Amino acid sequence: MIAEKLWTYEEYLKLEDEKRYEIIDGELLEMPTPSVKHQEILKRLSKFFEFIERVGMGKYYFSPLDVVLSERDVVQPDLVVVLKENYSIIQERGIFGSPDIVVEVVSSLSYKKDTEEKKKLYANCGVKEYWLVLPELKIMEVLSLEGNIYKVYSFACEQGKVCSKVVENFCIDLEEVFS
Amino acid sequence: MNATEKLWTYEEYLKLEDEKRYEIIDGELFEMPAPSVKHQKVLWKLVKLFGQYENKVKTGLFLSAPVDVVLSESEVVQPDILYVSEERISIVEERAVRGAPDLVVEIVSPYSYKRDTEDKKRIYANHGVKEYWIVLPELKIIEVLTLEDKSYNVYSFACESGKACSKLLEGFCVKPEEVFE
Numbered sequence: 001m002i003a004e005k006l007w008t009y010e011e012y013l014k015l016e017d018e019k020r021y022e023i024i025d026g027e028l029l030e031m032p033t034p035s036v037k038h039q040e041i042l043k044r045l046s047k048f049f050e051f052i053e054r055v056g057m058g059k060y061y062f063s064p065l066d067v068v069l070s071e072r073d074v075v076q077p078d079l080v081v082v083l084k085e086n087y088s089i090i091q092e093r094g095i096f097g098s099p100d101i102v103v104e105v106v107s108s109l110s111y112k113k114d115t116e117e118k119k120k121l122y123a124n125c126g127v128k129e130y131w132l133v134l135p136e137l138k139i140m141e142v143l144s145l146e147g148n149i150y151k152v153y154s155f156a157c158e159q160g161k162v163c164s165k166v167v168e169n170f171c172i173d174l175e176e177v178f179s
Numbered sequence: 180m181n182a183t184e185k186l187w188t189y190e191e192y193l194k195l196e197d198e199k200r201y202e203i204i205d206g207e208l209f210e211m212p213a214p215s216v217k218h219q220k221v222l223w224k225l226v227k228l229f230g231q232y233e234n235k236v237k238t239g240l241f242l243s244a245p246v247d248v249v250l251s252e253s254e255v256v257q258p259d260i261l262y263v264s265e266e267r268i269s270i271v272e273e274r275a276v277r278g279a280p281d282l283v284v285e286i287v288s289p290y291s292y293k294r295d296t297e298d299k300k301r302i303y304a305n306h307g308v309k310e311y312w313i314v315l316p317e318l319k320i321i322e323v324l325t326l327e328d329k330s331y332n333v334y335s336f337a338c339e340s341g342k343a344c345s346k347l348l349e350g351f352c353v354k355p356e357e358v359f360e
Contacts, residue, residue, distance in 0.1 A: 106318075107318075108318045108320060108338050108339060109338060111320055111338065112320075112322070112333065112338070115296070116333055134318075136318050137287075137289045137317050137318070138289055139289060139293075152293065157289050157290055157292065157293075
């Protein structure tokens with residue numbers, strides 16, 4: 001594996017095929033097309049995240065959108081939130097820096113990437129809050145950065161709600177996402 | 180944790196008289212609901228595969244739940260499957276395994292997700308369980324974590340196809356299609 005190519009954002013921009021990719025630690029990872037279930041969950045979640053724009057705290061975006069964390073780390077999270085004080089990272093071609101909240105809807109194929117690689121990456125880059133949504137298990141988990149590691153701030157399975165630490169009074173009821 | 184919350188110990192746990200199953204993590208008592216049929220089907224298939232391996236190598240001890248593993252006075256768990264190597268067999272006592280098994284398998288249910296992927300991951304690493312298998316039937320995933328410097332790294336991983344292999348049990352691999360429907 002010594003000879004493995006390390007990819008950069010610059011090279012990523014030159015890719016000409018129609019596929020979606022992410023780069024984590026210089027490694028180019030192809031993204032499979034999401035399932036209908038995945039998109040249904042994302043649609044329901046985004047309705048809740050409108051709250052953040054409505055109260056004027058920040059903006060939210062959903063994929064596909066490039067989030068360039070470094071030259072060697074370019075990801076397309078399912079949903080990101082950038083708070084007002086960080087709007088400067090929102091540029092024309094993508095978000096250049098760490099969003100305040102990242103949400104990933106986890107599928108079988110993305111499980112390892114979302115729970116291992118991206119968890120490490122987002123923590124290292126200072127993403128304050130990382131939401132993991134697991135439709136197959138009907139689980140939502142809100143991880144909050146303490147120092148440079150994530151701790152579970154809010155968690156719910158099947159019913160109940162999870163709440164954000166970064167955005168006050170922002171909670172999501174699981175039954176409205178998974179039922 | 181609430182400051183006034185009671186902290187449970189193994190001694191008190193032994194005195195519990197109801198018919199339920201419990202675990203203690205950091206002194207907190209967790210009731211274990213009866214596992215689902217899906218969980219038990221996967222357990223049965225895994226037990227058979229580990230059993231075949233045991234018959235072949237004839238070393239160490241393999242056990243399946245329920246068996247108490249007393250990691251400390253305030254940490255008592257019941258892993259779905261565990262393995263203790265021949266060299267460490269003395270930790271296996273009559274009522275419980277007293278210390279860290281060499282290998283532990285947890286089949287994750289929705290209700291145990293947080294406990295298995297956060298709490299137990301932390302305590303198994305702290306107590307030196309060398310290999311931790313996390314099996315997720317809902318996602319058809321098998322993940323083999325191995326201890327490196329007090330924290331777990333993914334050693335082997337299989338999702339839907341492929342195979343997950345043990346580092347500790349030489350030549351032992353499990354294919355997702357062998358255990359998931």
